[in-house]
Amino acid sequence: MSSTLKRNNVRISGSGERFIVFAHGFGCDQNMWRLVSPAFENEFRTVLFDHVGAGGSDLAAYNTVKYSTLAGYANDLVEIGDELGVKDAVFVGHSVSSMIGVMASIKAPEMFESLVLVGPSARYIDEGEYIGGFSRAQIDELLESLADNHLGWSAAMAPAIMGNPDRPELGEELTNSFCRTDPDIAKEFARVTFMSDNRDDLGKVTARTLILQCREDIIASEEVGEYVRQNIPNSEMVILNATGHCPNLSAPNEVVAAIKAFV
Amino acid sequence: MSGDHINTPTEDLEDLYENAPCGYLSLRPDGRIFKSNATLSGWIGFSQGELLGKKLHELLTTAGRMFYETHFSPLLRMQGFFNEVALDLVTKDGKKLPVLANAMERRDDAGNLLFIRVTIFLAAQRRRYERDLVDLRTAAEAAKREAIAAKVLAEAGLTEEQAVAELREQFIAVLGHDLRNPLASIGAGTRMLLKEELSERAQKIVALMQGSVSRMSGLIDNVLDFARGRLGGGIAVDLNAREPLELVLQQVVDELRVGSPSRLIETHFEITHKVYCDRARIGQLASNLLGNALAHGAADKPIQFVVSTTSEQLEMSVVNGGDPIPPEAMNRLFHPFFRGDVRDSPQGLGLGLHIASEIAKAHGGTLVVASSPIETRFTFQMPLRPGGEG
Structure with missing residues (x-):
């Protein structure tokens, strides 16, 4: 396996002609897509991967300078696409990976013919007329609590490496890698995620774009999703019945149906 | 002893739920609270009635809410439970209450989510202790870094003299090499020229050049030896x-x-x-x-x-x-x-x-x-x- 594919723990399945690439958001890893991606394996070659610092990625590849902005993560995505020869493909990004996909598609416009952004936000912090959903002070509090709550964080990660008596089908290996995140990298990723501002990038997107918006999403509200829709030229928004920030887990069937209708 | 079973109290399960030494919350699939116990209400100041229909994350700080939504909620969905999650609940009068929470999904036979049970334990003391540990660890890491830095400095001091001596030898060696090499080329050139057929005048000039080369070579030796001696190395003899x-x-x-x-x-x-x-x-x-x-x-x-x-x-x-x-x-x-x-x-x-x-x-x-x-x-x-x- 090439170093790029190993670095990002890239997993390929499915048998279609086109690629569909799934990118996970802040707080978890490619397991986020485990209820969604199998539905595409008949029509597509599915690509799952972990951002560096998450899941089964190569932690040694983490570089504080490279990953101090989302561009570092977007470069990784483009490298994965190049490595696999991804062209005119579908990109599905959750949460912060929506913007990582947006940046990658601007950098390599031929790579993705369509983008599906699940719970996207171009900026989390309110600024002037713009409503991101959080004040600067709230984001600072989050970042501080991550920095200061080391044991809480570790304890939070502990269940991920315990057994899983109720869901044996997940298997030992998967269970052990659930949302496994290096705490120090996660802190940095949180900062990069919640301080990011991609509003100027939206207008540069040429791929046709679908925005999947949940109700009652405290991380990325409908207002925030609507801003993304207004600013990406060729985009449409579907509001799901699902609530919360992770419809890929709470309402996978709805997510699958919406993506299939779009592509 | 026949009196034993007479004295065995009967557990009141209703009371066990309401006044258990831990807080209970039951959430609908959409995350809204549909049942809670009196213990929890006592801790956070919201009556059981007030809690009905609220979402768990409404009881959390903004940071905790984001953390919950991005980490614990997916974890619960994926593995059906989480244990020992550290959260800060916000009480009715705005104070933070450090707690630990366990949660478990309840599903029907078809695998549909029925509800989620959450158990909450007070963890103020433990959290304080954990924060102390974190502080201690941070302090220990800082002390370790300082100790390493001090050690490096000390070693540097000890070896400074050696380093100077080494530097001196390197300098002299490099200088000698750099000066001698071009001279050796000139010397080799003159020797090759002498093998050619040269006019008498040319032969004389080349011979003079050879003399200059050997004199120059001697000068270089002297300069280097002087440098070595003056810089503290002395003239070494074998x-x-x-x-x-x-x-x-x-x-x-x-x-x-x-x-x-x-x-x-x-x-x-x-x-x-x-x-x-x-x-x-x-x-x-x-x-x-x-x-x-x-x-x-x-x-x-x-x-x-x-x-x-x-x-x-x-x-x-x-x-x-x-x-x-x-x-x-x-x-x-x-x-x-x-x-x-x-x-x-x-x-x-x-x-x-x-x-x-x-x-x-x-x-x-x-x-x-x-x-x-x-x-x-x-x-x-x-x-x-x-x-x-x-």
């Missing part, structure tokens, strides 16, 4: 008698003859004993003395170069004619950068005699000068086996 000394001395003379074809150098070698010396250094000493004689001696008088051994010592003399060395100069003759006068002085720097005397010292020998209107004589003497008996 004493042995593995090869005859005479060959080296003859070579020195030959080189000087090439460089000064008009001058006569008479040699008389009678080296009948083994001499434990650094032959290259003795050659350098001889070259410096002869160079000095060529520079300051009368051009029309021969230079005598006599080397002999007795059973005890080696003696080397270089004699030239010409004006005697003025008495006031005699004292400073072996000092570095001393130049007898400023007239034509191809040796240039005034290091030659200084280095020669240093080489003599390094061999446990002496270098003396006697000068009269008849001749100026430098005499070098050293034991056959410096620093050792026989």
